[in-house]
Amino acid sequence: MNDTLKEMAEQAGVETASTLAMTKPELTIDTAGRLVFRWHTDGVIMTVESTEARSREFGALIEVHYLEKSGDVIPLLSRTRINFRSASAKETLARKLTRRLDRNWDLRLEYVANVAEEQQRTTDPPVWLDEVTDPGPVQYLVDPILELGQHTVILGDGGSSKSFGGLSLGLAGIGATGLLPGIQCDRHFNTLLLDYEANSTTHARRQSRLLAGIDGATLQGRIAHKRMTAPLADVIDEIQMLVREYRAELVIIDSAGMACGGEIKDEPAVLAFFAAARRLNTTVLSIAHVTKSDSNGKPIGSQYWHSQPRSTWEFVAEDDNPENELSVTWFHRKSNDQAKHKPMGWRIEFALDSITYHRADPADGLKANKQLPVSDRAWTLLLAEPGLEATAIAERIGVTKEAVLSALKRGRGQKFMRMGDKRPYKWAVIERKREGPNQRVGTRITNDSSGRTNGPFPLRGEEGARISTPEIDQTGVKV
Numbered sequence: 087m088n089d090t091l092k093e094m095a096e097q098a099g100v101e102t103a104s105t106l107a108m109t110k111p112e113l114t115i116d117t118a119g120r121l122v123f124r125w126h127t128d129g130v131i132m133t134v135e136s137t138e139a140r141s142r143e144f145g146a147l148i149e150v151h152y153l154e155k156s157g158d159v160i161p162l163l164s165r166t167r168i169n170f171r172s173a174s175a176k177e178t179l180a181r182k183l184t185r186r187l188d189r190n191w192d193l194r195l196e197y198v199a200n201v202a203e204e205q206q207r208t209t210d211p212p213v214w215l216d217e218v219t220d221p222g223p224v225q226y227l228v229d230p231i232l233e234l235g236q237h238t239v240i241l242g243d244g245g246s247s248k249s250f251g252g253l254s255l256g257l258a259g260i261g262a263t264g265l266l267p268g269i270q271c272d273r274h275f276n277t278l279l280l281d282y283e284a285n286s287t288t289h290a291r292r293q294s295r296l297l298a299g300i301d302g303a304t305l306q307g308r309i310a311h312k313r314m315t316a317p318l319a320d321v322i323d324e325i326q327m328l329v330r331e332y333r334a335e336l337v338i339i340d341s342a343g344m345a346c347g348g349e350i351k352d353e354p355a356v357l358a359f360f361a362a363a364r365r366l367n368t369t370v371l372s373i374a375h376v377t378k379s380d381s382n383g384k385p386i387g388s389q390y391w392h393s394q395p396r397s398t399w400e401f402v403a404e405d406d407n408p409e410n411e412l413s414v415t416w417f418h419r420k421s422n423d424q425a426k427h428k429p430m431g432w433r434i435e436f437a438l439d440s441i442t443y444h445r446a447d448p449a450d451g452l453k454a455n456k457q458l459p460v461s462d463r464a465w466t467l468l469l470a471e472p473g474l475e476a477t478a479i480a481e482r483i484g485v486t487k488e489a490v491l492s493a494l495k496r497g498r499g500q501k502f503m504r505m506g507d508k509r510p511y512k513w514a515v516i517e518r519k520r521e522g523p524n525q526r527v528g529t530r531i532t533n534d535s536s537g538r539t540n541g542p543f544p545l546r547g548e549e550g551a552r553i554s555t556p557e558i559d560q561t562g563v564k565v
Contacts, residue, residue, distance in 0.1 A: 242401035260307030282344035350387030
């Protein structure tokens with residue numbers, strides 16, 4: 087019966103699979119990286135995207151259109167995921183398409199599958215490292231928190247302002263200059279916020295209050311909010327399309343635990359989350375939680391929460407805060423590409439209609455101070471009370487005398503000096519030049535405002551060096 091119908095169609099000049107043998111299509115790759123196959127002889131257009139190869143699968147999203155001679159485009163198949171290595175999957179799809187338009191779909195699908203898989207194999211071939219042009223220093227999307235094109239994780243206890251911090255970093259990227267003093271952002275971009283915990287109203291309110299806390303901000307980007315429920319790995323194709331559609335250069339995931347389906351200790355689930363985030367091919371910031379007792383600088387759950395991201399920052403909030411204020415310190419717990427940044431202290435002021443970030447000295451916080459290096463804690467103490475012995479310093483900062491002596495000896499001549507030659511030695515700090523209004527006591531801000539030390543400070547002669555006494559400047563930081 088089918089043969090009879092085809093014969094009648096051919097006699098009437100109607101196109102069928104038998105009258106249109108499969109010719110080689112034109113292949114183009116659009117700006118979103120999608121493979122577009124066009125058969126100009128009969129108007130068929132196939133688009134393939136989000137390809138992913140696994141052990142026995144080669145999956146992709148495919149959609150099919152038909153371009154009529156009148157110029158109208160008729161959709162034949164909306165975005166559908168297919169395993170191109172499954173013969174039965176291709177046969178099923180070919181039958182489905184045949185019901186819409188009679189073409190030799192089995193041959194076309196086989197051809198598209200082969201080309202798509204070959205394209206993926208040749209996308210990132212091995213390269214000789216000595217032939218790669220030196221890219222220069224580490225590049226940041228938001229300096230020094232978010233490395234460009236990398237995955238960063240913020241971790242902290244509940245109430246440590248993780249979500250506020252993540253949103254503030256996104257706002258810095260759209261032009262909110264001055265929102266986070268000392269945070270650098272050289273260009274502006276859009277951000278996509280994947281929200282598993284709140285809603286668009288909550289974040290719109292926060293954005294409005296944060297922007298009200300600064301003057302003269304000229305916004306040149308936008309933040310798109312999407313409320314999420316499904317694990318990221320299950321909806322990664324949709325999120326990839328949103329990243330392209332909204333031209334997002336930063337994706338914020340709040341929170342990472344929900345984004346992996348709540349299976350924070352299940353290694354396959356956590357690895358699937360990071361693999362999905364990598365497919366976004368952009369800068370990613372994930373927000374994670376810590377244990378109530380002792381985080382040890384790592385998120386709660388699988389070890390991969392610490393090992394997979396390129397950089398992690400822990401937010402440590404003080405327990406005792408003035409009314410409508412929160413003191414929090416950002417500790418750089420992990421850095422794969424360079425030395426860890428010094429801790430960054432903040433005092434967040436919550437007014438009725440605004441939220442404002444002020445820089446603060448991490449040493450002023452009780453919880454933060456205990457997590458600073460021994461040398462920093464000793465330096466802060468000696469700045470306020472010069473002339474203490476190692477035993478007294480150890481008792482005051484709550485560490486062993488041996489730890490204090492080790493820090494004093496390592497820093498002698500650069501940070502610390504002995505007062506006289508009589509044992510037991512008394513110690514003081516060496517005065518240093520202050521180079522910026524947001525500089526933490528004892529650090530030097532380099533030209534790129536990275537916050538890292540830039541070599542030893544000039545001395546005035548150890549025994550004759552002037553001993554610094556603490557003062558308070560207009561920012562509230564000891565100088």
